[in-house]
Amino acid sequence: MKSRILVMISLLSSGAAFSQDQPIPESVYFLNEDIRLVGELYLPTNPGPHPTVIFTHGSGGAGRDNSRYQLEATYFAEQGIASLVFDKRGYGESGGDWRVASFEDLASDAVAAVDYLKSRNDIDVSRLGLRGASQSGWILPLAAIKSADVRYLILISPAGMTPYDQILYDVRTDVEDAGFSPRDAEQALTVIESGLAYSRTLENWDRHEDVLRNFEGKEWLSIASGPPVPDHWMWTWIRPLLDFDSVPIAASLDIPVLVILGEDDREAASQVAGFRFEKAFHDSESKRLVRYFPNASHSLRTTVDLPEEVRPPLVDGYLETMRDWILKSSNQ
Numbered sequence: 001m002k003s004r005i006l007v008m009i010s011l012l013s014s015g016a017a018f019s020q021d022q023p024i025p026e027s028v029y030f031l032n033e034d035i036r037l038v039g040e041l042y043l044p045t046n047p048g049p050h051p052t053v054i055f056t057h058g059s060g061g062a063g064r065d066n067s068r069y070q071l072e073a074t075y076f077a078e079q080g081i082a083s084l085v086f087d088k089r090g091y092g093e094s095g096g097d098w099r100v101a102s103f104e105d106l107a108s109d110a111v112a113a114v115d116y117l118k119s120r121n122d123i124d125v126s127r128l129g130l131r132g133a134s135q136s137g138w139i140l141p142l143a144a145i146k147s148a149d150v151r152y153l154i155l156i157s158p159a160g161m162t163p164y165d166q167i168l169y170d171v172r173t174d175v176e177d178a179g180f181s182p183r184d185a186e187q188a189l190t191v192i193e194s195g196l197a198y199s200r201t202l203e204n205w206d207r208h209e210d211v212l213r214n215f216e217g218k219e220w221l222s223i224a225s226g227p228p229v230p231d232h233w234m235w236t237w238i239r240p241l242l243d244f245d246s247v248p249i250a251a252s253l254d255i256p257v258l259v260i261l262g263e264d265d266r267e268a269a270s271q272v273a274g275f276r277f278e279k280a281f282h283d284s285e286s287k288r289l290v291r292y293f294p295n296a297s298h299s300l301r302t303t304v305d306l307p308e309e310v311r312p313p314l315v316d317g318y319l320e321t322m323r324d325w326i327l328k329s330s331n332q
Contacts, residue, residue, distance in 0.1 A: 030116035039086025058134035063087030160273025251280035262296030
């Protein structure tokens with residue numbers, strides 16, 4: 001009950017309007033082969049069948065206990081849109097392990113969610129799409145390739161580049177934001193490039209150790225070094241993903257695609273991402289939109305200065321932009 005109250009407070013702080021009749025999420029589960037995925041379905045109070053959006057995840061573990069997901073799903077339900085929010089594989093009550101899952105694996109989880117919703121008579125399958133942030137920018141175009149039942153995509157803060165390039169950008173900005181010099185940032189890139197070179201072959205760990213020793217004692221080293229042992233799962237996991245580029249895949253889709261970017265994103269290079277998506281979408285702009293939000297972070301929260309004890313609210317217009325895209329796209 002307490003978490004639901006916090007969601008309502010968050011909705012107020014986001015600027016979104018909602019009624020007093022809040023949807024009560026329905027617990028559901030579905031299967032992707034032998035992996036059981038558990039989630040919650042937020043249904044509008046008006047009669048269905050409803051246009052529907054499926055939530056997918058950024059990197060790491062995430063699921064239906066995420067207050068951001070609860071906030072958005074509640075808002076959508078108030079706008080007549082159903083939402084399926086499920087625990088990422090290996091998180092919460094879902095089986096599997098995201099630490100060994102490829103982008104293809106995670107895309108197939110999203111398709112399994114689509115297939116589950118097709119079995120329900122309160123869901124309008126002809127108006128069903130996917131919404132995902134950050135890492136999902138690589139995953140959702142793959143899901144749309146796999147399933148013709150995906151009618152639209154919403155990509156929030158996608159990298160718009162390969163994981164290799166995004167990791168370099170993220171390390172640089174993390175070092176800079178920690179107060180270190182441009183020279184420190186360049187040295188940090190040398191370190192992470194060495195680690196990623198090891199991950200490509202999983203050979204010659206000693207070469208990476210030599211690079212680490214060269215910068216031993218640098219205060220920024222922990223930001224850039226990556227896992228400290230050669231058999232860490234992350235080196236193996238990232239290996240086949242380093243050069244994957246989802247922008248051409250997104251551009252090849254014959255469905256509406258909305259790309260949402262925060263201009264102050266320090267985790268992904270939003271200006272580069274926007275340029276690449278816009279260039280790829282140039283011949284199909286009627287179905288594609290790249291929307292920039294000024295003074296917005298990677299999480300689409302405002303970067304305008306606020307007291308430290310106040311969590312930044314979602315940037316104005318973010319929820320409404322997604323709502324309008326879902327309703328417009330699902331009617332095409």
